[in-house]
């Protein structure tokens with residue numbers, strides 16, 4: 001019996017735990033009704049009277065140690081749990097800083113930046129002009145005759161009680177400002193927001209974005225324009241892209257053309273994006289009308305140039321296969337989060 005007591009004493013002394021469950025199991029194993037120490041008290045009844053005193057003392061000592069151990073460990077574990085809980089409510093100053101979620105650029109900005117950088121690589125510089133324009137820069141200098149039906153091409157928002165002031169209907173107004181202020185050679189692109197009084201639908205909006213291009217120098221030809229636009233189309237839509245120029249009319253260019261690119265989705269075979277034609281119209285262009293050069297004090301006998309203009313929404317819709325223009329303006333995060341770009 002003495003051996004059993006000593007073995008249990010050693011076990012009690014050596015016992016350590018971090019868990020309440022383990023401590024409870026220890027208590028039951030030692031001190032509960034069917035526990036090891038309780039069992040020894042049963043055995044004690046049959047101990048010889050000569051040994052009783054010493055054995056009784058040892059047994060009581062064992063019971064005391066076990067009870068103390070359980071109480072000590074219990075209060076320590078309870079204190080630790082309380083400290084941990086209190087710590088959770090306080091800020092942990094040692095914690096690594098959280099990262100702010102990084103936003104993504106709007107798809108129209110991504111496309112505008114791509115267009116800009118394609119032209120910047122071949123020497124075009126960016127210029128900007130005001131969104132509220134006068135009649136001269138938006139129409140007259142660009143060879144739109146007074147009362148001419150050509151002005152009906154673009155439904156204008158006029159500023160109240162000031163018939164000469166309007167929201168610009170195209171970024172071509174910026175080319176007038178640049179030509180008025182700079183001497184050729186001029187190589188510039190002008191991205192910006194434009195406004196037209198149109199009913200909002202999947203294909204039209206009263207606010208949209210354009211990029212205007214202008215190149216003026218001595219001896220600039222239609223062939224120069226065609227080559228520049230072919231370079232742009234291939235950078236934008238892929239190396240295999242073909243372009244096609246169709247005759248058109250704009251008051252500020254002569255001759256004028258509209259440019260189509262071969263559909264990059266079906267490779268020109270025909271699909272629902274290109275409406276089974278194999279071609280997608282992306283911009284207007286032409287040789288700057290000599291009247292426009294003269295309006296801006298540039299000698300049309302010495303200088304010639306080309307201009308072009310395209311809608312950013314239209315290019316973005318083609319590239320990302322977006323069927324409804326209104327998506328760009330709704331700020332629906334489920335839509336916007338699909339566009340991530342570093343540029």
Ligand code: DAH
Nearest residue numbers: 170172284285286307308309
């Ligand atoms: N300003 C025209 C528009 O908004 C686009 C355009 C066509 C611009 C031909 C040009 C050009 O510079 O040469 O529809």
